[in-house]
Amino acid sequence: MSRYWYTREGMENRANRFRQTKPQPVITMDYSIGQHDFVNAGKASGDIKLALKKIGVDSAVLRRVAIACYEAEINVTAHAEGGLIHANIFPDLIQIIVTDTGPGIDDIEQCMVPGYSTATDYVREMGFGAGLGLPNIKKNTDALFIESTKGGHTVLEIIIFYE
Amino acid sequence: MSKKTYFHAIKLIPEKCTGCTKCVRVCPTEALRLRNKVVELDASRCIDCGKCVAACSFGAIETYADDLQVIGKFAYKLAIISTSFAGQFGDGISYETAKRGLLHMGFDAVASEAMVTEMMGLMIREYVSNHPHIKPILSSNCPSIVRLIQVRFPSLLPNLLHIEAPMSVLATYFRNKICSEQKLDSSEVGIFLIVPCVSQVTAVHQPEGTYVHLEDGAISIGDVYQYVMANIKEIQADTTPMEVYPKGLSWAISGVEAEEVNDGSIRTMDVSGVHNVIDILHNIENNQLGVYDYIVLNSCANGCVGGVLNVENPFVAISRIRHLMRNATHKDFHDQLFIDLYRQDRFNVIPLEPRPIMALDDNIKNALTKMKQINEILEKLPGLDCCACGCPSCSALAEDIVAGKAELDDCIVRMRRLKETNRGE
Ligand SMILES: Nc1ncnc2c1ncn2[C@@H]1O[C@H](COP(=O)(O)OP(=O)(O)O)[C@@H](O)[C@H]1O
Ligand code: SF4
Ligand SMILES: [Mg+2]
Numbered sequence: 001m002s003r004y005w006y007t008r009e010g011m012e013n014r015a016n017r018f019r020q021t022k023p024q025p026v027i028t029m030d031y032s033i034g035q036h037d038f039v040n041a042g043k044a045s046g047d048i049k050l051a052l053k054k055i056g057v058d059s060a061v062l063r064r065v066a067i068a069c070y071e072a073e074i075n076v077t078a079h080a081e082g083g084l085i086h087a088n089i090f091p092d093l094i095q096i097i098v099t100d101t102g103p104g105i106d107d108i109e110q111c112m113v114p115g116y117s118t119a120t121d122y123v124r125e126m127g128f129g130a131g132l133g134l135p136n137i138k139k140n141t142d143a144l145f146i147e148s149t150k151g152g153h154t155v156l157e158i159i160i161f162y163e
Numbered sequence: 164m165s166k167k168t169y170f171h172a173i174k175l176i177p178e179k180c181t182g183c184t185k186c187v188r189v190c191p192t193e194a195l196r197l198r199n200k201v202v203e204l205d206a207s208r209c210i211d212c213g214k215c216v217a218a219c220s221f222g223a224i225e226t227y228a229d230d231l232q233v234i235g236k237f238a239y240k241l242a243i244i245s246t247s248f249a250g251q252f253g254d255g256i257s258y259e260t261a262k263r264g265l266l267h268m269g270f271d272a273v274a275s276e277a278m279v280t281e282m283m284g285l286m287i288r289e290y291v292s293n294h295p296h297i298k299p300i301l302s303s304n305c306p307s308i309v310r311l312i313q314v315r316f317p318s319l320l321p322n323l324l325h326i327e328a329p330m331s332v333l334a335t336y337f338r339n340k341i342c343s344e345q346k347l348d349s350s351e352v353g354i355f356l357i358v359p360c361v362s363q364v365t366a367v368h369q370p371e372g373t374y375v376h377l378e379d380g381a382i383s384i385g386d387v388y389q390y391v392m393a394n395i396k397e398i399q400a401d402t403t404p405m406e407v408y409p410k411g412l413s414w415a416i417s418g419v420e421a422e423e424v425n426d427g428s429i430r431t432m433d434v435s436g437v438h439n440v441i442d443i444l445h446n447i448e449n450n451q452l453g454v455y456d457y458i459v460l461n462s463c464a465n466g467c468v469g470g471v472l473n474v475e476n477p478f479v480a481i482s483r484i485r486h487l488m489r490n491a492t493h494k495d496f497h498d499q500l501f502i503d504l505y506r507q508d509r510f511n512v513i514p515l516e517p518r519p520i521m522a523l524d525d526n527i528k529n530a531l532t533k534m535k536q537i538n539e540i541l542e543k544l545p546g547l548d549c550c551a552c553g554c555p556s557c558s559a560l561a562e563d564i565v566a567g568k569a570e571l572d573d574c575i576v577r578m579r580r581l582k583e584t585n586r587g588e
């Protein structure tokens with residue numbers, strides 16, 4: 001099993017406090033993602049985006065959530081055997097937890113390198129596989145956690161503060 | 164939330180409204196509701212796309228454009244015609260004749276949007292190459308789309324092309340030219356746009372991002388058409404020479420502008436129809452279309468030929484414009500004053516402010532509480548989005564209930580189902 005942690009500089013205290021205090025989310029949203037279901041891919045991130053617009057999150061922050069969430073959704077669609085997206089909305093941040101049941105990632109560090117991709121020909125034909133998804137998730141996220149087992153599950157947690 | 168009052172070029176006529184809800188269902192910003200049996204407009208949400216006007220079969224949503232009389236008070240009057248104008252007239256009436264009709268209406272001179280579309284192409288290409296970090300750049304010539312982005316996609320405001328639409332660019336140019344050539348004060352020069360849609364009327368009366376208010380009114384293409392047809396004999400006998408720029412007419416038709424801006428080095432796309440545009444804006448928000456440099460967005464299907472103030476069927480208009488373009492010889496518009504104004508950034512617009520209508524409350528905590536209440540109400544609603552309650556969807560009703568503007572009992576489907584289960588028990 002491998003793990004990957006990243007926290008944006010200056011966000012360490014807030015991220016730690018959130019993880020330690022484990023507050024209750026005000027709103028939760030759940031979506032299941034089908035393997036290679038490119039037709040519906042984007043639905044979860046679309047709904048989450050709409051919810052954040054309705055609570056009045058700043059538009060620049062909204063854009064970051066949209067990009068990170070969409071890339072995570074596409075990764076489950078393209079690389080995994082299906083999974084779940086669970087969004088927890090708090091008054092000051094959004095936490096998005098994406099889980100799937102496999103095939104898992106062997107070397108997460110390598111997957112974070114821009115341009116690295118193991119996308120199959122089929123996925124490339126669908127217009128994905130530029131190897132920029134995970135780097136873009138990192139770029140737009142305040143705190144990122146990935147845990148994966150080769151041949152097993154992958155969990156990806158995204159935290160973005162509203163300000 | 165902002166208490167600004169908004170001008171709109173549509174007017175609801177309650178006496179004619181039958182309560183059919185067709186308009187409520189087509190509105191892309193959920194600005195319409197049926198309350199107390201008549202339709203109501205939320206002015207802060209309306210983007211003047213005109214979809215409701217086209218949807219209403221009872222004439223209960225009227226369009227507004229300026230009356231010809233408004234030109235009277237100016238010493239010198241210029242009309243600037245939109246590209247779609249050329250597609251409105253049948254085979255017996257040449258584009259020159261149609262244009263000449265405006266002189267008969269009282270204008271001293273007539274210019275056309277088509278004159279600068281090629282220059283616009285150059286300016287857009289320069290803008291795109293000066294802003295390589297913004298991908299894609301979004302066209303700003305459809306006022307409805309600019310407002311759509313302000314209200315529903317504020318995160319994409321930085322992507323808008325920060326250059327005025329061609330007719331406003333021309334208004335700046337001609338105001339300078341006429342004042343100096345005719346030795347007139349700016350207040351004596353009246354500049355009027357001949358427009359295909361209500362959003363352009365609104366843009367003239369309540370411009371967004373302009374440094375100086377340049378246009379004095381907007382007259383509907385339909386009104387000009389009627390005038391020309393009523394006085395056709397007289398206008399056809401007139402032989403005053405008229406300059407036309409048929410090659411530039413392409414901007415009226417969706418798909419052509421993007422092709423023209425694309426010189427091979429930049430990647431472009433054209434999207435038309437407000438609901439298609441919304442889908443594409445969602446994709447852009449997710450960074451899905453970052454390979455594109457420039458995307459043309461038009462609220463009307465097929466482009467400005469689809470505007471509600473035109474008279475001709477858009478497909479007929481397209482075929483006529485294509486015919487004109489095919490048989491025309493190319494004419495350059497090259498003018499030093501124009502280039503100077505461009506180089507002095509006189510065609511630029513001020514970065515636009517968002518017009519956030521989506522937020523349930525000014526305060527995030529309160530908004531979250533409301534959202535929770537909305538979700539609870541949604542559980543009780545049938546999810547049919549049938550519009551019988553007068554709201555465009557079940558979630559819109561839930562929002563209205565929480566905002567204190569509607570009641571759960573407004574959902575007649577739920578009432579009926581409750582009655583049935585009660586009876587069954
Ligand atoms: N949920 C996942 N399950 C398995 N492998 C994944 C998952 N997400 C990403 N990967 C791996 O990480 C690589 C890089 O991902 P990413 O940066 O999004 O690029 P791309 O999706 O274009 O390949 C993928 O090619 C894949 O090998
Ligand atoms: S596409 Fe053209 S006609 Fe239609 S609303 Fe926009 S500017 Fe007006
Ligand atoms: Mg990816």
